[in-house]
Amino acid sequence: MSEESPLVVVQLTPHGRGAVATVLVEGPGALRAVEAHFKAKSGRALPDYASDELAFGRFGSPPGEQIVVRRRADESIELHCHGGYAAVAKIEKTMVGQGCRAVAWRDWLGRRHADPIAAAARAVLAEARTLRTAAILLDQHHGALRRAMDEIEQALADGNSQAAAALAETLLARAELGRRLVRPWQVVLCGRPNVGKSSLINALAGYARAIVHPTAGTTRDVVSVHTAVDGWPVELSDTAGLHDGDDALQRAGVELAEKKLARADLVVLVFDRSAPWSDAEGELICSWPDAVVVHNKSDLPPSAGPREPGLATSALRGEGIEALARAIAARLAPDPPPPGAAVPFTEEQVAWLRRAVC
Ligand SMILES: Nc1nc2c(ncn2[C@@H]2O[C@H](COP(=O)(O)OP(=O)(O)OP(=O)(O)O)[C@@H](O)[C@H]2O)c(=O)[nH]1
Ligand SMILES: [Mg+2]
Structure with missing residues (x-):
């Protein structure tokens, strides 16, 4: 296994016991790597399954783990297994033996998003405790804060520091709420x-x-x-x-x-x-x-x-x-942000906005 292997295995569901755990194998050769250890109950080969068609079968040496495989793309295969430690550990170990690099979900998320704000919002979303706070974080994941920060940068580049400061102040007024999106x-x-x-x-x-x-x-x-x-x-x-x-x-x-x-x-x-x-x-x-x-x-x-x-x-x-x-x-929350509004939710973002005000 190479440190740099682009083929990764990542557990998407939280560690611990649950009804179902999801492990993703992603990267070049993902389909072949999973196929080498999976036997569908239907007898069909994994590559014969259409994209998003679910394949039920066993994974690993007999008797094997009962799993459901979803082929999102040839380079992105989801394995749904029994929740808990043993099944996940067995799949991960097997896939690492197959050349995959095991990565933590946060690192995996970070690599998927070119925009660090989108990546951070996606990671923090997993900790949101209510629908209302999740909706605000989803807005940030979809670019609300990025667009607002870009606007501030543009105003600064145009020499319009007053407009930049006013926009940053609006966002800073929401910083306390942003901190509370995951901390009650x-x-x-x-x-x-x-x-x-x-x-x-x-x-x-x-x-x-x-x-x-x-x-x-x-x-x-x-x-x-x-x-x-x-x-x-x-x-x-x-x-x-x-x-x-x-x-x-x-x-x-x-x-x-x-x-x-x-x-x-x-x-x-x-x-x-x-x-x-x-x-x-x-x-x-x-x-x-x-x-x-x-x-x-x-x-x-x-x-x-x-x-x-x-x-x-x-x-x-x-x-x-x-x-x-x-x-x-x-x-x-005396002044809750309207839907789609930009809300800073990390200390780094708040520090960046404070610098924009100065
Ligand atoms: N009539 C009435 N009785 C209430 C009401 N709220 C609480 N009680 C009664 O008041 C008593 C004390 O209630 P608790 O909720 O234990 O009061 P507390 O302030 O937590 O009391 P401590 O823990 O001892 O400080 C109980 O007998 C409750 O049933 C209410 O709205 N109306
Ligand atoms: Mg009491």
């Missing part, structure tokens, strides 16, 4: 004990992730759940009720909560609308002035007296939950 926002729910934080996180997540109980101080650990809020990837965290108690265990819970809150992108402050508003509640507002404020237990009679403006919810009845999700999304 951290949204942390906090408040006094027993106000309904765990109930709210369950309502937002759509299932009973956190323990709910009438006893104040039920949640001690930080309990997190990955979900999508209005199509944005979010890690929601439930925390212990904030209070000044002597109990060492509860104190430990509060300390964990405070650490999580310090790293939050957005804090959701939860209050009990049926309980009186006191200085302690006011202090929480002062501590997190940018928080989304929620008054939960709206199904119960409200306590009298003034209170901070906020969203009314009933986690118990599921009321106000959609409005809360919309409020969270609006705070995380």
